[in-house]
Amino acid sequence: MGVKVSLGVSLGAVLAIVAVALVGGGVASLQPVFGIIVPYAAFVIFLVGFVYRVVDWGRSPVPYRIPTTCGQQKSLPWIKHDKIENPSSTLGVIGRMILEVFAFRSLFRHTKAEMASGNIVYGASKWIWLGALVFHYSFLVIAVRHLRLFLEPVPFLINGLDLVDGMFQIGAPTLYLTDLLLIGALSYLLARRLIVPKMRYISLANDYFPLFLILGIGISGVLMRFFIRVDIVSVKELTMGLATLHPVMPEGIGAIFFVHVALVSTLFAYFPFSKLMHAGGVFLSPGRNLSNTSRAKMHVNPWEYPVKIHPYEEYENEFREKMKNAGIPVERE
Amino acid sequence: MAKNPKYYESLNIDYKPPRGNWMDRPIDIKSGIYCYPARPQVLKSVGMNDRSDWGKYWVIEDEDWELPDDWKERFLAKMRDMLDKYRTFKIYMDICVRCGACADKCHYFLGSGDPMNMPVMRAELLRSIYRGEFTKTGKMLGRLVGARKLTKKALRQLWYYMFQCSECRRCSTFCPYGIDTAEITIMGREIMNELGMNIAWIQESVSKCIHTGNHLGLQPQAYKECVEAMLMDIEDNVGIIIEPTFNRKGAEILFVTPSGDVFADPGIFTLAGYLMLFEHLGLDYTWSTYASEGGDFGYFTANEMAKRMNGKIYAEAKRLGVKWILGGECGHMWRVLNQYMTTWHGPIDFLEEPVSPITGTKFENAKAHKMVHIMEFTADLIKNNKLKLDPSRNDHLKVTYHDSCNPSRGMGLFEEPRYVIKSVCNHFYEMPENTIREQTYCCGSGSGLNASENMELRLRGGFPRQNALRYVRDKYGVNMLACICAIDRAALPPAAQYWNPDVGVTGVTELVANALIMEGEGPRTHNIRGFEIATWEPEP
Numbered sequence: 001m002g003v004k005v006s007l008g009v010s011l012g013a014v015l016a017i018v019a020v021a022l023v024g025g026g027v028a029s030l031q032p033v034f035g036i037i038v039p040y041a042a043f044v045i046f047l048v049g050f051v052y053r054v055v056d057w058g059r060s061p062v063p064y065r066i067p068t069t070c071g072q073q074k075s076l077p078w079i080k081h082d083k084i085e086n087p088s089s090t091l092g093v094i095g096r097m098i099l100e101v102f103a104f105r106s107l108f109r110h111t112k113a114e115m116a117s118g119n120i121v122y123g124a125s126k127w128i129w130l131g132a133l134v135f136h137y138s139f140l141v142i143a144v145r146h147l148r149l150f151l152e153p154v155p156f157l158i159n160g161l162d163l164v165d166g167m168f169q170i171g172a173p174t175l176y177l178t179d180l181l182l183i184g185a186l187s188y189l190l191a192r193r194l195i196v197p198k199m200r201y202i203s204l205a206n207d208y209f210p211l212f213l214i215l216g217i218g219i220s221g222v223l224m225r226f227f228i229r230v231d232i233v234s235v236k237e238l239t240m241g242l243a244t245l246h247p248v249m250p251e252g253i254g255a256i257f258f259v260h261v262a263l264v265s266t267l268f269a270y271f272p273f274s275k276l277m278h279a280g281g282v283f284l285s286p287g288r289n290l291s292n293t294s295r296a297k298m299h300v301n302p303w304e305y306p307v308k309i310h311p312y313e314e315y316e317n318e319f320r321e322k323m324k325n326a327g328i329p330v331e332r333e
Numbered sequence: 334m335a336k337n338p339k340y341y342e343s344l345n346i347d348y349k350p351p352r353g354n355w356m357d358r359p360i361d362i363k364s365g366i367y368c369y370p371a372r373p374q375v376l377k378s379v380g381m382n383d384r385s386d387w388g389k390y391w392v393i394e395d396e397d398w399e400l401p402d403d404w405k406e407r408f409l410a411k412m413r414d415m416l417d418k419y420r421t422f423k424i425y426m427d428i429c430v431r432c433g434a435c436a437d438k439c440h441y442f443l444g445s446g447d448p449m450n451m452p453v454m455r456a457e458l459l460r461s462i463y464r465g466e467f468t469k470t471g472k473m474l475g476r477l478v479g480a481r482k483l484t485k486k487a488l489r490q491l492w493y494y495m496f497q498c499s500e501c502r503r504c505s506t507f508c509p510y511g512i513d514t515a516e517i518t519i520m521g522r523e524i525m526n527e528l529g530m531n532i533a534w535i536q537e538s539v540s541k542c543i544h545t546g547n548h549l550g551l552q553p554q555a556y557k558e559c560v561e562a563m564l565m566d567i568e569d570n571v572g573i574i575i576e577p578t579f580n581r582k583g584a585e586i587l588f589v590t591p592s593g594d595v596f597a598d599p600g601i602f603t604l605a606g607y608l609m610l611f612e613h614l615g616l617d618y619t620w621s622t623y624a625s626e627g628g629d630f631g632y633f634t635a636n637e638m639a640k641r642m643n644g645k646i647y648a649e650a651k652r653l654g655v656k657w658i659l660g661g662e663c664g665h666m667w668r669v670l671n672q673y674m675t676t677w678h679g680p681i682d683f684l685e686e687p688v689s690p691i692t693g694t695k696f697e698n699a700k701a702h703k704m705v706h707i708m709e710f711t712a713d714l715i716k717n718n719k720l721k722l723d724p725s726r727n728d729h730l731k732v733t734y735h736d737s738c739n740p741s742r743g744m745g746l747f748e749e750p751r752y753v754i755k756s757v758c759n760h761f762y763e764m765p766e767n768t769i770r771e772q773t774y775c776c777g778s779g780s781g782l783n784a785s786e787n788m789e790l791r792l793r794g795g796f797p798r799q800n801a802l803r804y805v806r807d808k809y810g811v812n813m814l815a816c817i818c819a820i821d822r823a824a825l826p827p828a829a830q831y832w833n834p835d836v837g838v839t840g841v842t843e844l845v846a847n848a849l850i851m852e853g854e855g856p857r858t859h860n861i862r863g864f865e866i867a868t869w870e871p872e873p
Contacts, residue, residue: 002354061418062419067511068743069743070742072745074698075698075746076749079749110434111767112437115345118344120800128434132509199431201451204477274470275431278429284420285428286420286421287511289511292745294676295671295675295699296697299675299676310641312648315623322552323622
């Protein structure tokens with residue numbers, strides 16, 4: 001099962017979802033299924049699944065403090081302590097986590113090691129960091145922008161975000177910067193997996209599928225905005241109905257909308273069962289979220305149990321004569 | 334050193350992995366890469382699974398590894414147990430996105446080009462079993478989602494690659510989620526213990542540590558003799574007579590260091606350094622023959638064994654009634670001391686908060702643990718002008734410093750050793766920044782892989798460090814590699830002999846001792862290795 005199968009299955013799955021939604025969304029009697037039932041179900045699966053996964057992780061304790069220390073420890077007062085990369089307080093840990101979650105600190109370290117005329121050469125390589133950052137932030141902004149569909153009146157901040165995102169005022173309706181960035185970043189992430197041999201070797205369908213899925217979401221969104229227009233008033237009626245738990249199914253929303261919704265619903269439902277859970281896991285990762293204070297403070301492991309330590313008495317019993325001859329003090333003569 | 338040393342310029346490795354799915358590739362267990370399996374009697378002597386209840390000794394080259402009928406159940410039950418006990422394990426099995434940031438960070442990958450040595454693949458070996466045996470999607474979709482069943486082939490592969498990881502955690506520095514391959518290797522090795530699949534080098538050391546107190550198997554009188562063997566050298570070269578004490582009750586400080594340093598060159602000169610430094614200070618300290626090993630070889634097999642071994646240090650401190658413990662230069666010893674020891678045995682209320690008797694400095698960072706690192710201790714001495722130093726005695730040396738992996742990424746001990754080295758040497762040069770501090774490389778032989786039958790693995794794994802060393806050797810004329818780890822002192826010399834045959838290896842305390850002006854010392858024309866200071870050319 002090589003790259004072709006993984007790719008084919010991933011792309012095929014996304015296209016199948018598109019096809020089903022296109023067909024189903026075109027049939028009036030099925031529209032409530034695709035417009036109401038599927039999104040609700042997906043959202044519930046997401047919430048329950050996400051919470052379940054995090055709780056399940058939480059059920060396993062953190063027995064030992066094993067953060068990866070990436071800076072100077074706190075030791076003698078005149079040695080400059082790296083409070084972020086080797087935190088000794090909760091504040092430091094919070095700082096480290098903020099950098100990790102919001103700026104992808106560790107990924108920023110990335111270098112590329114290559115063999116050049118017999119030497120290992122390290123090249124700066126920030127593309128993966130940039131690609132990941134652009135993708136995540138674009139996706140975040142797009143998600144926040146979408147809140148305008150679920151809130152009435154639309155909060156000032158969301159309108160503002162909308163304005164900034166569309167500040168270049170290209171075309172009508174205006175082109176959102178984040179739409180371009182999202183699709184660009186996803187294409188880069190996908191191309192990287194396909195072109196770089198190491199990446200191709202380690203990539204699974206689990207990696208291709210979410211990329212295609214989110215690409216599909218982005219493309220269907222852009223299509224809906226620019227090429228296959230949908231009735232935005234009806235869409236808002238539907239989304240407000242969903243948000244207020246009084247779902248209604250207005251008529252005349254184009255099938256492309258159901259494709260978009262079906263892909264988003266798939267993403268929600270797929271999320272808890274996939275690597276996308278890194279979104280929750282990064283906060284719980286003991287490699288990053290612990291302070292390096294295990295010499296200064298006692299930390300308790302809930303399942304610690306006493307073990308047999310070879311007793312000194314046995315040791316002395318075995319070696320007493322030899323110890324005495326060597327002038328090593330003994331407990332019993 | 335020969336006029337024209339034969340050394341090896343480099344490796345010529347293509348880092349491009351083969352095409353196709355890794356699960357389809359046959360496994361090729363190569364001699365020179367793997368370590369010999371542990372002997373059953375050695376396993377039995379420490380109460381570990383010796384395979385006697387189902388079979389016999391196993392031969393690595395054989396297809397069948399003499400596994401019990403219920404080997405899968407045993408393996409999976411243990412894995413379940415570990416998943417329930419360690420959040421790290423569970424999360425690290427679940428959240429990897431295969432971004433590839435770790436792929437070219439492993440010294441074994443960079444030295445071998447074997448794609449399964451990319452940290453992500455090392456983890457996938459176990460992760461694929463996790464998916465196939467523990468997750469619903471994995472059970473349903475199988476290989477499509479990178480899942481597979483636990484098979485003998487999977488087990489052989491896992492064993493082969495879990496003993497090609499030195500738990501150095503360089504990859505975890507680069508991982509956006511802090512996934513720690515060391516943790517995965519630790520789990521993998523402990524799970525395989527259930528099937529008696531350990532390696533000889535580690536298990537022999539474990540057994541000797543339990544029995545005699547140190548991994549060399551030195552009985553008390555022999556340990557004492559080894560330490561005392563250095564006294565004559567010191568008398569000859571420094572003109573000072575030292576009388577260290579052993580197992581002495583009522584001493585203020587217990588000194589614990591890896592036993593490798595009492596036995597083998599160049600570690601013995603680090604040991605001589607300790608003896609001289611403590612003598613100069615008039616430190617009220619004692620050696621112990623019972624707790625005569627700082628290194629924790631149990632850590633390379635199972636958590637419980639690590640704790641059993643480590644427990645001797647506190648037990649001895651309590652018996653002797655010391656106030657606190659000073660720890661010598663060692664790598665994984667300090668990761669264990671820093672990140673595990675207090676949790677294993679604490680609270681440590683029978684010792685006092687460490688205070689330097691010379692400077693009065695309180696080591697607040699070791700308040701609960703009660704152990705101080707020799708570099709913290711020495712840096713404090715120098716800062717407070719308690720040592721008279723003549724760095725010019727090290728002028729023939731151009732020194733660079735190898736951050737040992739564990740005190741770096743499991744502690745953060747970066748500035749103390751540098752401060753000490755710069756205080757005792759006039760010529761200090763850093764290796765490239767991608768190879769030091771938190772990005773430092775393993776020597777190539779850590780985590781119990783310091784055997785001789787796997788020399789090819791060790792030399793390959795040692796290449797990234799040696800390549801960086803060669804860079805400063807060529808650029809600045811560096812001829813001495815300083816380190817603070819006993820495995821480094823055992824592993825860097827053969828690697829240097831191979832890749833950089835005109836660079837020596839030294840412990841930092843040896844450099845201190847050479848620069849140390851001791852009261853009543855004779856003419857210091859020779860260093861503590863017995864070579865004339867003015868003309869000495871180091872070699873590994």
